[in-house]
Structure formats: C-alpha cells, structure tokens
Amino acid sequence: MPERTFGKPNYLLSARDAASLPKNALPEIALAGRSNVGKSSFLNAFFRAPGVAKVSAAPGKTRAVNYFVVEDRFHVVDLPGFGYAKVSHKERDLWAKFIGDYYDAPRPRLTLHLIDARHPLQALDADFRQWLAERGERSLVVLTKSDKLKQKDRARVERDILAGLPDGVAKEDVFLVSSVKKTGFREIEKRLVRWLDEQSDERKRTRRL
Ligand SMILES: Nc1nc2c(ncn2[C@@H]2O[C@H](COP(=O)(O)OP(=O)(O)O)[C@@H](O)[C@H]2O)c(=O)[nH]1
Ligand SMILES: [Mg+2]
16 A cells, blocks of 8 residues: 555544634545535545545535545545535535635635546536636546546547636646545645645745745
8 A cells, every 4th residue: 555645534523514614724625516416425535534525425415515635735525515405505606605705715725526427427517627717726637436437438528528617716626536446546645735735835935024
C-alpha cells in the first residue's frame, strides 16, 4: 500500500444553518453534486477512511453540511445533494438558500463537483457549474461510478460531459473515478496537494503584509 497523502478526516460537525458553520477559515474542499452521485462514498474511498461519511441507499437523505477536518490543515465538506425528485419545492428552496449561505462565507475553497458518469449531463449540473463560475469559485469536475462504464466508452463519456458543461471547463479539470474500484484518485490527489500548497503560500504572504 503506498504511503498516505492525507491524514484521515475526522468528523467535526454537521451544520443545518449558516450560523453553525465553523468560524475558523481553514481551506475547504467541498464535495457537491446531485443526491446519490456518490459524494459520501468518494470521501470515504478517496481519504481511505471507510465509514467516516454515511453512504445512503435512500437518496436525498443528507440534509446538513457535514464537516471533516484533516490534520488540522483543511476541511472536507460533504454538502447536501441537489436534484432529488421526491423532495418538495419548499425543501428545494431551503437547499438553494443553504448552499447560497455556505458559499457566501468567505473561505479559501475548492469545489469538487461530482457528476454521475453513467448518465448524460443533466441541466442541473450545467447550471451548478455556471453558478460556481459566476461566483468566481474554483472547481474541478469529478465523474463518478466509472466502474459502471465499459472501458471503451470512458473517453467518449468524458468528452460528451465536458462538451455539455459551460465554457471554460478545461480537460485537465475533469477526472473520472470509481470509489468502488478506487481508481482515478492519484491525479486528483496531486491537484489537491498543489491547491493546498498554494493556500499555505497565500497565508504566509498575507501574514507578512
Ligand atoms: N458502482 C458504484 N456505485 C457507487 C460509487 N460511488 C457510490 N456508489 C453508490 O451510489 C449510492 C449513493 O452513494 P452516496 O455516496 O451515498 O451518494 P451521495 O448521496 O452523493 O452522498 C450508494 O448506493 C453507493 O454505494 C461508485 O464509484 N461505483
Ligand atoms: Mg451523502
């Protein structure tokens, strides 16, 4: 087993409103995407911490922003999923407000936008990507459940989803992963390490000012 790149995430808190978000501004890696896309599974598999985030067989269950802390160095945030058909309009509005509040809190933040590789790109995902871009949020696209694709279809699926996303998504910002097979993680690890290094350089720089 290769050496770990990151320590294990420890569960920190679940916030159900903006007032409950942590006050300290550690860099945050936010996992966002539709309900059932595999956010919690990704967190467990990618950070090699089985069971730390709850994987649900019933979609639409995560109603809170779940915070994990890694090495007192950064937060991993499991965001509530969007787009679950069986929730009421009221609940959808609450989701939108809560996500809006979450992104309003000024933080060094990198969003991993998870998209299910098994399906054609959904409008909600294109819209979410657009919304992030308009707010100037940095994000990477992580295509999940690649184990469900035939090897020969993978490149095409990746290309099609990329083509459906708003302008400005670079090919090197799109990753294909499987949390079941634990594949596709290495490239994301490298990107996260690079981003975290940038954040600590930035902190050092602002401290000197
Ligand atoms: N085949 C496959 N299934 C996955 C993968 N990741 C998650 N799942 C399944 O997708 C469902 C939803 O996963 P979950 O992590 O709870 O999604 P979340 O709602 O986005 O947090 C569960 O049944 C998982 O077992 C994957 O990489 N491959
Ligand atoms: Mg979840």
